[in-house]
Amino acid sequence: MSEPVRHPDLDRLPVATAIPGVRSALADRGAAVLVAPPGAGKTTLVPLALLEEPWLAGGRIIVLEPRRLAARAAADRMSTLLGEDGAGGTVGYRVRNDTRVSARTRVEVVTEGVLTRMVQSDPSLEGVGLVVFDEFHERSLHADLGLALALQARAVLRPDLRLLVMSATLDAAPVARLLDDAPVVESLGRTYPVETRWRKSPIEPGEWIEPHVARAVLHALERDDGDVLVFLPGAAEIRRTEGRLREAGLPPDTTVHTLFGALPRHEQDAAISPSPPGRRKVVLATSIAETSLTIEGVRVVIDAGLARVPRFDPGTGMTRLETVRVTRDAADQRRGRAGRVASGTCYRLWTRAEDRGLVPHRRPEILEADLAPLALELAAWGAAPADLRWLDPPPDAAYRQALELLRELDAVDDDDAATDHGRRLAGIGAHPRMAHLALVGADSGDAETAASLAALLSERDILRGRGRAPDADLRLRLDVLSGRRGAGGHGVDQGALRAIRDEARRIRRGLSASDSEGGTRTGIPGEAPSVGVLTALAYPDRIARRRPGERGRFLLRNGRGARFGEPQPLEGEDWLAVADVEGRGTEARIFRAAPLTLAEIEAWFGGQIEEAEEVAWDGEAGRVVARRVRRLGALELGEAPLADALPDAIARALLDGIRAAGLAALPWSKETAQLRDRLESLHRLEPDRWPASSDEALEATMEDWLVPFLPGFRRLEDLRRLDLAEALLARLPWELRSKLDALAPSHIEVPSGSHVRVDYSDPDAPVLAVKLQEVFGMLETPRIAWGRLPLTMHLLSPAQRPVQVTQDL
Numbered sequence: 019m020s021e022p023v024r025h026p027d028l029d030r031l032p033v034a035t036a037i038p039g040v041r042s043a044l045a046d047r048g049a050a051v052l053v054a055p056p057g058a059g060k061t062t063l064v065p066l067a068l069l070e071e072p073w074l075a076g077g078r079i080i081v082l083e084p085r086r087l088a089a090r091a092a093a094d095r096m097s098t099l100l101g102e103d104g105a106g107g108t109v110g111y112r113v114r115n116d117t118r119v120s121a122r123t124r125v126e127v128v129t130e131g132v133l134t135r136m137v138q139s140d141p142s143l144e145g146v147g148l149v150v151f152d153e154f155h156e157r158s159l160h161a162d163l164g165l166a167l168a169l170q171a172r173a174v175l176r177p178d179l180r181l182l183v184m185s186a187t188l189d190a191a192p193v194a195r196l197l198d199d200a201p202v203v204e205s206l207g208r209t210y211p212v213e214t215r216w217r218k219s220p221i222e223p224g225e226w227i228e229p230h231v232a233r234a235v236l237h238a239l240e241r242d243d244g245d246v247l248v249f250l251p252g253a254a255e256i257r258r259t260e261g262r263l264r265e266a267g268l269p270p271d272t273t274v275h276t277l278f279g280a281l282p283r284h285e286q287d288a289a290i291s292p293s294p295p296g297r298r299k300v301v302l303a304t305s306i307a308e309t310s311l312t313i314e315g316v317r318v319v320i321d322a323g324l325a326r327v328p329r330f331d332p333g334t335g336m337t338r339l340e341t342v343r344v345t346r347d348a349a350d351q352r353r354g355r356a357g358r359v360a361s362g363t364c365y366r367l368w369t370r371a372e373d374r375g376l377v378p379h380r381r382p383e384i385l386e387a388d389l390a391p392l393a394l395e396l397a398a399w400g401a402a403p404a405d406l407r408w409l410d411p412p413p414d415a416a417y418r419q420a421l422e423l424l425r426e427l428d429a430v431d432d433d434d435a436a437t438d439h440g441r442r443l444a445g446i447g448a449h450p451r452m453a454h455l456a457l458v459g460a461d462s463g464d465a466e467t468a469a470s471l472a473a474l475l476s477e478r479d480i481l482r483g484r485g486r487a488p489d490a491d492l493r494l495r496l497d498v499l500s501g502r503r504g505a506g507g508h509g510v511d512q513g514a515l516r517a518i519r520d521e522a523r524r525i526r527r528g529l530s531a532s533d534s535e536g537g538t539r540t541g542i543p544g545e546a547p548s549v550g551v552l553t554a555l556a557y558p559d560r561i562a563r564r565r566p567g568e569r570g571r572f573l574l575r576n577g578r579g580a581r582f583g584e585p586q587p588l589e590g591e592d593w594l595a596v597a598d599v600e601g602r603g604t605e606a607r608i609f610r611a612a613p614l615t616l617a618e619i620e621a622w623f624g625g626q627i628e629e630a631e632e633v634a635w636d637g638e639a640g641r642v643v644a645r646r647v648r649r650l651g652a653l654e655l656g657e658a659p660l661a662d663a664l665p666d667a668i669a670r671a672l673l674d675g676i677r678a679a680g681l682a683a684l685p686w687s688k689e690t691a692q693l694r695d696r697l698e699s700l701h702r703l704e705p706d707r708w709p710a711s712s713d714e715a716l717e718a719t720m721e722d723w724l725v726p727f728l729p730g731f732r733r734l735e736d737l738r739r740l741d742l743a744e745a746l747l748a749r750l751p752w753e754l755r756s757k758l759d760a761l762a763p764s765h766i767e768v769p770s771g772s773h774v775r776v777d778y779s780d781p782d783a784p785v786l787a788v789k790l791q792e793v794f795g796m797l798e799t800p801r802i803a804w805g806r807l808p809l810t811m812h813l814l815s816p817a818q819r820p821v822q823v824t825q826d827l
């Protein structure tokens with residue numbers, strides 16, 4: 019075995035003690051799990067220490083990093099350790115919209131989506147000897163997918179492929195089991211003591227966090243040494259806090275930097291670089307600074323205790339960003355940033371009592387994310403979730419919903435296999451919705467607009483409202499993006515604008531690559547789609563129709579309601595393609611959309627329009643309506659009268675109207691009401707022979723006994739012609755029907771010769787109400803049902819008042 023390459027920092031940093039164990043595990047078992055605390059040096063030193071291992075045989079090492087900034091910083095740091103001038107030599111990186119590699123590159127630091135593309139294009143990962151999954155505790159969707167694909171590639175094609183999973187806070191045992199009981203190597207690390215300071219009282223719910231953060235920063239600058247790292251949930255909070263600090267007046271030797279994903283690279287680099295001698299800095303950062311990133315000089319951490327995470331709602335098919343309380347492991351990671359180079363201080367903007375309520379870990383993204391990208395990757399790979407090995411398999415319901423979306427996008431067939439179009443979508447490297455928009459638009463002749471819109475919908479909004487929500491029209495944003503017109507009084511987010519232009523260029527490159535590879539073309543060649551059509555291609559489930567007679571309120575194709583939060587130029591459009599909606603109530607709020615026409619819907623989505631014959635009860639009209647209707651999901655596109663509706667369908671629709679009105683809608687006479695009660699009385703005596711005839715029983719079985727007598731009727735008033743007595747009797751076999759009058763007679767003849775009606779309204783105790791003088795000579799109480807049930811005699815005076823009630827004359 020050749021002597022491993024030595025690096026200046028290898029023996030100095032804590033992870034050095036773990037390197038021999040990692041080497042041994044990878045050589046003997048082909049896999050290992052490395053647990054090392056923040057600052058141990060695992061991200062930059064471990065890949066370099068493994069470069070000359072015999073089993074690598076000159077091959078490459080792929081290092082997977084969850085964030086672009088961390089990937090670039092790690093590659094630059096490793097290049098510095100090798101004495102090289104920046105990434106692109108022995109160490110390079112591939113991140114979205116930025117690649118620096120060369121023929122000499124042996125360590126490639128990549129972000130997670132890039133790894134998936136590499137595996138899809140070359141399942142055997144030719145020339146790669148080791149894949150390193152860094153900061154795996156974050157459990158991103160792409161990291162879980164990347165590990166699952168790498169495990170299958172190793173099992174089927176590359177048994178010599180080594181896998182190394184690294185993390186600072188990982189529960190190593192489950193990962194080790196997944197890697198065929200791989201050895202777990204631990205580095206104790208070396209951190210300096212960090213004093214934790216808490217709030218004495220909690221911040222009230224709904225209260226702005228920025229004033230508290232700004233006060234904490236000013237206090238720390240006055241009391242503590244070193245640079246200050248502040249954790250905030252998002253860019254909006256960072257901007258507001260920055261404004262408050264500048265208004266408050268910082269010490270003259272202090273500079274404020276911001277750090278979040280959408281910033282230009284030079285601003286990110288400035289935030290993580292050491293402060294010049296004699297100066298201090300305050301870095302306002304999102305969770306991007308939690309792991310894999312060293313910010314030189316930090317000795318104070320101020321943690322707002324919040325994080326912004328995406329949450330996918332399977333019920334609506336929409337992902338929304340939620341601001342949530344930080345988890346225990348993330349809070350500890352943040353705190354550890356203050357003890358990297360010397361003793362430090364962590365200000366937590368929550369109380370000790372609140373701290374005890376922190377959940378230990380964030381749920382893995384695979385359990386709560388939009389699974390459409392994962393489902394497309396698996397379809398392109400040719401596998402179902404059950405074919406791969408996971409720490410947490412994708413939830414069945416969410417995965418089925420993802421496949422349903424892919425079918426709407428023509429990305430998978432009925433067997434869930436990737437179509438030719440689906441494989442082209444996977445090659446774009448964007449969300450399937452955006453890739454579908456871009457490809458169909460490009461195939462129809464307008465790749466420029468399609469790529470720009472796909473990029474615009476992939477990033478945060480470029481328009482900022484000034485006292486009100488910005489104009490929701492996507493056409494305005496495209497004009498601003500292209501420079502065709504101004505923002506119409508709105509502010510423009512320059513960072514988002516740059517990110518969108520970068521993403522649009524990347525998508526156009528993907529479209530060019532797709533064209534060169536051939537494949538089935540989609541769309542309508544020569545018919546450039548409108549912005550509304552392009553938006554609807556990405557969000558076919560959010561095509562919307564304005565509710566009749568209302569402005570600003572719409573029904574989406576998926577059945578949900580949606581509205582504009584305040585007056586908008588688009589509120590009077592009959593049809594919209596909605597890109598951005600948010601809200602859990604009965605109506606979501608529309609943020610970005612574009613107008614559509616019915617003609618465009620029919621031209622571009624005609625294959626998804628369903629035509630059906632509908633026969634239904636119309637409660638407002640009070641009649642059965644038969645029509646031929648054209649629908650796109652929950653949206654009605656048009657209708658025509660249906661003249662040849664089946665009589666049975668009309669009868670069943672009328673039954674819905676009867677159910678709504680109740681049994682009282684039927685033509686009950688004294689005779690039919692008594693007949694119902696007679697039948698129920700016999701049912702009480704012999705439930706196995708006689709059908710139940712109570713109101714509840716009749717309502718529950720109307721479809722059986724009433725529907726056959728309804729053909730020819732369309733309105734409730736038509737029921738006056740219904741032979742209700744025959745409908746009730748039709749439930750009886752002939753044997754019982756012939757015995758009904760004998761067993762439960764409607765009238766009883768008394769000694770006076772009168773035929774007196776029997777009252778069966780109490781089925782368990784039928785009543786015979788008769789004048790006393792009319793029963794002189796009656797020796798016994800009359801009985802029915804073969805003598806089993808005596809009638810209750812109400813003996814009346816000449817004034818029809820009961821003189822006596824008896825069942826025993």
